[in-house]
Amino acid sequence: MNLEEKEISYTTTNSYATLNTLSDKTKNVWFVCHGMGYLSRYFLRYFEGLNKDENYIIAPQAQSKYYSTPKFKHVGASWLTKENTATETENVMRNFDAVLAAEALPENINLIVLGYSQGVSVATRFVARRKLSCAQLILHSGSIPKELKPEDFSFLKAKVTMIYGTEDEYLNDERIAYETNRAKELFKEHLHIIPFKGKHVVNVVLINKLV
Template sequence: MQKEVVYQSTNTYDTLNELTEETKTVWLVFHGIGYLSRYFIRLFQSLDNKENYIIAPQAPSKYYKNNDYKKVGSSWLTKENTQTETKNVLNYIDAVIEAENLPSTINFVVLGYSQGVSIASRWIASRNIQPDGFVMISGGFPKELAKEDFTFLTDKTKITHILGEKDPYFEIDKVNAEKVRVKEILPQIEFRTHPGGHELDISTLEKTF
């Protein structure tokens, strides 16, 4: 018999730059599988450090990536006990946002890369978040989410999906079919590409915002 227990847990997250009166945009960025937040956040170092403040939550499940047991990666979710684990992750994100106490007037962008797309999407949908921007990079949109889950969104939110033209994880037929599905759910979405592979291309991101 499988049982459940509720307990308090502690997790870290990383930030880049400082939140000041000069800050124009706050980025909440979710890394992909295999990353640690402190390494993922370095991808945003080229953004203006006065105008941009980046928050990178850390996926709670960590593992050794190679047989030498030196490099550590992490994962947000697996197919095991997904519903409960999703609730735990979303509660953790809520705690991060509460701890940061962000001003309501700030430009707020939510970004998910690879596996992080599923977390960002579910958090926005379940918490009725109205960000100024929502960026999905090289990741699939959760199958359980429907148009009804995003009725609270307005045209205020700029939604973009970015995919590498040489991304080995995406077949063109499946990509085109997914574009149709996601377009029905998020009508204002814009699809963009970059010439690379399964990666976060910061230059394409800078052109988007």
Template sequence: MKSEEKEISYTATNSYSTLNTLTKSTKNVWFVCHGMGYLSRYFLRYFKGLNADENYIIAPQAASKYYLKSEFKHVGASWLTKENTAMETKNAMQYFDAIFEAENIPNDVNLIVFGYSQGVSVAARYVAKRQLQCAQLVLHSGGIPKELHAEDFVFLKAKVNLICGKNDEFLTENRLQSETQKAQLLFKDNLNVMLFDGKHEVNVALINNLV
């Protein structure tokens, strides 16, 4: 018996969520990638404290959905796993391309690319792979993909904020040190490290102070 794994390409449809309205008054457009276990429409609640007239938020939706608990009631989603990571990354990047094409973001606004937890991996990869010039890149409580190197971000002029809680249960002291050192190597003088008193949680107060 011969077992073989094959690949096919096909057209897929996925949703994404937005908050507020993109108008001539918009100053900042946020592209926010949720963490594992979230749905994009619920992730938007962390950005409701921003000025609605000046901030337009786009939240892509990870395609791989699953039930969070055994009650089969609440649904979450995941961006990537160790299974077929390269292929799944390519799919996510093409999905992001489609969102940017659909939204047609003006050139005169500040583009802020934001990743939280698992969302850091796809946010950082997208900026690097598409050489996306943005005003800010926010890496909140997540790991920077190992395959990314300093040369991948030579083009980037953005302010880069590395945010995490001092008591993050997924972050040991050694991991924090290694992640900070890697970020310094990748982003050099553009890097701003922001530590807060808290666990693995979205820090709304810091979000509201980014603009």
């Protein structure tokens, strides 16, 4: 058997979701990357408590969708897997580029980038690869990609907040120590670490306090 895996390039279409209206009253634009198993329109529900006039939220959609329950009722999505990660990462980066190009944000906007769970990996890569100038970078209950180095963020002047639940079922003491040390290495004096008592859930109360 002469099996050969080949690669093609083609144009695809994807959705993204927004919450509230971008206007002269807008103070903050959030670029929020959902966790595995979410759809962007449902992930936006966690940001409904923010002031509607002052906050405009953009949620890109992971392109790989799947049925997340045995009865094929609910659909989830994933950003990346260990399969062909480098190419898939570049696809995600181009996805994000297209979303921001479509939104045509004002240059002086207060941009906040948030990644939750699996979304941390794509959010941090996007900021690092595109040298994205943002006011805040929020890393919520997720892992920072191993290939990222301090020099990848040397340009960044943003406030960086790391949030995690002390009862997160995907974390143990060793993992918490590793991830916090990685964040300190990458972001140094810009880093603020906020643990909370809770599991692997989006902490809406903390998010609302970050603006």
